[in-house]
Every structure is written in C-alpha cells, then in structure tokens.
Amino acid sequence: QVQLMESGGGSMQTGGSLKLSCTASTESINFSAYTMAWFRQAPGQAREGVAVINGGGGPAFYADSVKGRFAISRDNAKNTLYLQMNSLKPEDTAMYYCAAAGYGLTPRPYQYWGQGTQVTVSS
Numbered sequence: 001q002v003q004l005m006e007s008g009g010g011s012m013q014t015g016g017s018l019k020l021s022c023t024a025s026t027e028s029i030n031f032s033a034y035t036m037a038w039f040r041q042a043p044g045q046a047r048e049g050v051a052v053i054n055g056g057g058g059p060a061f062y063a064d065s066v067k068g069r070f071a072i073s074r075d076n077a078k079n080t081l082y083l084q085m086n087s088l089k090p091e092d093t094a095m096y097y098c099a100a101a102g103y104g105l106t107p108r109p110y111q112y113w114g115q116g117t118q119v120t121v122s123s
Contacts, residue, residue: 002101002112004100004114005022005023006022006114006115006117007021007023008020009096009117010119012120013088013122014088014121014123016088017086019082019084020082020085020096020098021080021081021082022080022081022083022098022114023080031055031079031100032055032056032076035053035054035100035103036052036055036098036100037050037051037052037102038051038096038099039096040094040097040119041094041116042094047107048063049105050072050096051072051083052072053081055076057074065091069086069087069088070085070086081098085119088121091121095116095117095118096117096118096119097113097114097115098113098114099112
C-alpha cells in the first residue's frame with residue numbers, strides 16, 4: 001500500500017507564502033518512477049489540478065490560475081514532493097492533495113492520493 005502524507009498547510013494573509021511537502025512511503029513505491037502532482041479542492045467545487053512534474057524532476061506544468069506564483073519540485077532522494085506557493089490569494093483557499101502514478105492535471109489517472117492539507121488565505 002502506497003502512502004502519501006502532505007504537510008505545510010496553514011493560514012496566511014493575501015500576498016504571503018507557504019511551502020507544502022508530500023512524503024511517500026519508501027517500502028511501496030519507487031518514487032522516482034512516478035509522475036507526481038498537486039491538486040486542490042475548495043468546498044463545493046471539483047478537485048482541480050494545480051501542478052504536475054515527471055519522475056525525473058521536469059518539465060513541470062501548471063494550471064493557468066497559479067502560473068508565475070507556484071512552483072512544484074521534488075527530491076527523489078528524500079521521496080518528497082514540494083509546492084512553493086507565493087503571492088497567495090483568497091481564491092487559493094482549498095484542501096491541497098498530492099497524487100502519484102498518473103499524468104496530466106486531471107484527477108482520474110492518479111492511482112495514489114494523500115489525505116490533504118488545508119490552506120486558508122484571508123484578505
């Protein structure tokens with residue numbers, strides 16, 4: 001069983017920054033083999049893709065809503081995925097999930113999911 005665990009969420013004012021992390025269990029997954037992604041879901045809304053990165057660490061692709069503000073990266077030696085979020089806006093408020101073993105910025109292809117970490121941005 002693959003386990004993904006997110007951390008780093010919290011509350012922030014508009015314009016602030018947060019860095020999310022997602023650590024994968026080592027016994028069950030060859031981390032560097034998998035494309036990884038970040039998704040988010042606000043209350044009452046569908047889950048949407050934020051950023052995706054392949055197993056080798058690039059190139060990365062982003063949703064238009066976060067381009068130029070968010071950066072996805074990974075450290076395969078630490079089995080960890082990151083999302084640096086800058087210039088946060090209230091509309092970035094959502095539960096953020098990491099996902100593994102899929103492709104693109106739609107949720108359906110991804111096989112493994114974390115439990116999520118909440119990001120709240122106040123104006």
